[in-house]
Amino acid sequence: MSLAIEQPVTNADRTFFQLRKDIVEGDIPAGAKLSETELSTKYAVSRAVIREAINRLMSCHLVERRANVGARVVSLTPEGLVELYQVRESLEGMAARLAAKNMSDSEISDLQGLLNRHFDKVKTGESYYQEAGDVDFHYRIILGSKNQHLIAVLVDGLYHLVRMYRVQLGMAGPRVTTAFDEHKHIVQAIANRDEELAEILMRRHILYSKNNIENKLTSHPNK
Amino acid sequence: MSLAIEQPVTNADRTFFQLRKDIVEGDIPAGAKLSETELSTKYAVSRAVIREAINRLMSCHLVERRANVGARVVSLTPEGLVELYQVRESLEGMAARLAAKNMSDSEISDLQGLLNRHFDKVKTGESYYQEAGDVDFHYRIILGSKNQHLIAVLVDGLYHLVRMYRVQLGMAGPRVTTAFDEHKHIVQAIANRDEELAEILMRRHILYSKNNIENKLTSHPNK
DNA sequence: AATAACTAAAGTGTCGACAATATAGCCATC
DNA sequence: GATGGCTATATTGTCGACACTTTAGTTATT
16 A cells, blocks of 8 residues: 554543544444543543543644543534535645645656556446545545645544544445546646646546535535 | 634643743754753643643654653754745635635635724835735735634644744744735735635735745855 | 522643653764 | 763653532522
């Protein structure tokens, strides 16, 4: 694979990663209270470690804390999902623009290679594209922007929330082949160094994705 | 005034606000090491409180920490400033778009009132506009977006960095009257509920601002 | 019966001490 | 003289205990 994975070094790191995983994947349900004492026994570390982990989870907007009361996992709402995608549209649009300007030729080649491999899979029908491939595609463009703030806000912050929504509202959905075409056009624009078009296409891509999800949520309001 | 100010309740809150202030205003210089023991004596609190404050400062991207080594105040670089303004352009553009959609009529009236008061000051010459007025203007539009993620990232995160750059690179600069005109046009677009135009104008406004700063930095490379 | 004040329980906020890690300085070796 | 390893020191990471706040349950009063 390609993405340098974050390496835990301290106990608080490990606990933070574990907690984040448990929250994103729903093992700790949305809206649940995070009792420090309870978690410290569950993960076999001191409360100080748990508190540090919770502090970092707050930075990701995965939990909210009220002083002297405690921390809760955020609740997922349709409105929250819409707001999240609005921010993604804005930031990833800018990321695509900057990627068209700042990615090296070899990075762009790699990106095209990634897309071709995806195409083979989509063609042969094994289209469990979304979870791995889609995220990988977006990550590369975000990193390609070479903008540290952009990268930090998206990768360390919002993307875990995106994943939490995806996992818990169960969206592996279709949109596979159409999304693939959109990805292809975005890469084309980046390869042409057309900043303006790259941004527009990425914004549309995310907007479509948002509309797609909204439709599913409103047509199947249950679950 | 108008903006609800964040109220410290715990000791860690107070220490965090104080530290943030000291960093933003340069009392603790950029790049400086943050020794936990040293700070705990200086602010007369335990190391646990300092550690919590430092954790929160990391969320704001005001300090960076390496495991088992310690935390340092971020260093200010021209590249970092450009990256920061790129993110602002993206996010505040979206904020203006959403504000055109979501601000209430009375909020828009208030905003126009604010602008008129600024105009009086600019006209009579007392143009220490920037620091208070400019920030207030941008804050209202960000809050007017009604998008919690957008608000959190900008208000709790990036804006303190913006202020840090402004204070430490000493930019009270001119651009007062021209910036005022740009503000006026943005409000006009919002009042017309023209989302597209509001976003475009805000992006241009921030882009101009960035170019202005870049010119100053490159023509006076010292200090 | 409803409300208010009080009390007890649980949980968070804060602290000081100990353990683990990194840094700087010294010494030995080549 | 430069390089490599060792020791001592300082700093961060982690822990368990105590203090304070909140909350729920209970009692007393109207």
